[in-house]
Amino acid sequence: MRSFEELVAEGEAISVEGWDFSWFEGRATEERPSWGYQKLIGTRMATAEAALDIQTGGEVLAGIPIPTAPSRLAATESWPPNLEIARRNLAPHGGTVVEVADDAPLPFDPESFDLVVSRHPTVVIWPEIARVLRSGGVYLSQQIGSGTVIELTEYMMGPQPVGTGRSTEKAVASAESVGLSVVQVRPESLRMEFFDIAAVVHFLRKVIWIVPDFTVERYRDRLLALHEQIQRDGVFVATSERFLFEAQKPGAVS
Template identity: 30%
Template structure:
């Protein structure tokens, strides 16, 4: 069994990729949502009778949410956004009448067990990123909601390296994270996981499909 120091050092040196945790293998296990965003997105793209825009390329940068899209009004038959910010008025502007907007987002209360275990501050704006808020904003902008679902998949970390890697890959969870700063709390979790008890966390996901009227 690798030591705490070895697991942390490996996690800190490992390459990162956006929302790709394949480096961890089965060390991090997250249950699936009851829906498949990729499958529904494929259905919409295949059935589209006009241009399609996948907005899921802006990264996890909050500034993207305020960006003006470089497209004319009423341009797209389908807009897609997975795990990325969007500006509601821009969605309405570039989506044509009867066009469809599909988004899957991470709820603001995602991963709070991590913050609690580390005694770390909650992510900024956590309470604002929720299904009801997103739904109300889209409806106010003139879109009709056809699907709105929330899920709470379980997330299991089987060693401390997996948790350190995750927090590097998802910096919004604990913005001031470093293994040195949270050494005491991480070592307590390491002892727990080394004894065969994984660290249990909960993801929060919501999906909305809406039509511009």
């Protein structure tokens, strides 16, 4: 059996660049939402003329079949280490990736896209989405809900308030405030499992908003306690909150 120090060292050593989660295979699992986001996006892309993927560097777009890609395909990415990875991944689809801060205006003309998508955006700039959508255009997003992975956050940090910043109610109100019509909102609570402390360490380094001030040294005592709990129980269980959100800009498709 590998020691706590060995597992922590492994979790610290794995690169956090990109959004490839394949390293977690056999060490952690996350239940997937029932709507199948990537397949859904692929279906929508097949009928779009111009599409934009926000804040992911086109990670999901890179997985859609090339024949279904729109004639104009763009993506934004805010983290410099991911830019070249994203550009390589999207190049076969004829797509472009632009470096844009998550909270900055989008560098595109008004009414540029008939489909805007985003998987797990850190922040949603609703006026910008409304601006770049064509009349009749659609915003489709899989978002992280309030209280996601709260069990791990509170294990590390103690009791925490669950904010409303990522609630479905706020998303609906924000979309409607910029003139978008909400088409559907589908929330789901999904099971997550961590099977060793290396997976926890790597996850907290990669998904930095779960424990915002996380470092191994700062949380070593809590990590050791969690390591011992996982050894005893075989797993640490948490819950991820997700919701599918679709809104449309009024007017006929141009």
